[in-house]
Amino acid sequence: MIVLPPETSSPVHATGASRLPHAEPAGGTFGRRETRLMTILLVARLEAAGIDHVCRVRNLSQTGMMIECSTVLAEDDRVRVELRNLQAVDARVAWARDGRAGLQLDGPIVIDAVLSTVPDTSAIIARTPRIAANCPTVLWHLGTLSASVLCDLSQSGCRILIASPLPRDSEVRITIPGLSPRRARMRWSNGESVGFAFLEMLSFAEVSAWQTDRSVRFASDRAEI
Template sequence: MGNALHVDETQPSARLASPTDIEQRDAPRYTLLIRAAKLVCEAGEYLCVIRDVSESGISVRTFHRLPEAQGMVVELQNGDRHELEAIWQEEDRAGFRFAQPVDTARIIASPSRFAKRPIRLNLHSQAQVRTLDGRCVDVEIVDLSQQGAKITCPCRFALDERVKISAPGLPETNAKVRWRKDGGCGLIFEDTYQYGDLARIAARLQRPD
């Protein structure tokens, strides 16, 4: 997933803006071709792709409708967080205003001392793990990403044990036990989920009954 960036075609110049340009123009608007992030509110955590950013706000693709929420925070892959105010929403897109002034150059560069990791969603969803010998164990998913999940469970699975995990909203998925500690296990999926597919799965897992 790349982080390519170009100036929006509505600007008079098609070249990439420098930090100096950003300081000299009033609220310049940029198009982020693909910038993964997550939206956090009291209803849960949701994957999105930031498409446009300016000093005043952002527009994002969400892959599904967002729940009604009093406040929203966008968290970038480097851990930076910004409070948002909802402005508009369509089926799979939404626009937000920044609640506080932001450094657009930092959002664009997204600097980090560490290698960017896949975005992980913190959630609480009941699920079931089935082993190859036919055991079925009720578990709770507490962390979900494209590559795997963290679960809490009442029993201990063997390291490298192959299992299948499923939940309402999550199709049965082949996985392997990567680690275990203090009543929790880390599962790595045999097949990585596409970003948009995981976004829709996470929305279903966090949907109120």
């Protein structure tokens, strides 16, 4: 099933499973099972042309989905999408317009598995999608400022390289270029790599806008050239 672009830019409103317009192969019809389309709002990780992005899944079926993403996509582009509770799925862009795109999945997925609740033991899988980065940041802790490097970012937190270790649960303020300063708490450490959870999550719009400026997102790459 290929989810067709909406008639207008207005979002589709529905509750639960719904019957919405979709592509139909010549000379045949889809059964009820094939036409099951869920209207949802789920943040996912999108990989396109070797770069990862956050996107938002609006409609989902066994064989297709409609997404919102700030990155530019074109018909027939190959992409990969990572949804919660599900391994990455490969897809082809069937259409793209006004920041939305319809994807034709390479193989069917189990919708109920995507929407089910993740057990506490698998909480790491359910965390918000993270996108790679490599840019200088400033870390404030107990009145001291230090330079650090952002490795990845999500709505709920980030991973940073720091020179000096911090005690677990340390509260800091992180300044990332292109974003407002964020208070965060240290959650884990693995050598020089440290994970922080934001005390106030970033909005999808903030991360979506930030990821498009590669001169900021990968500023440290440019400095090494």
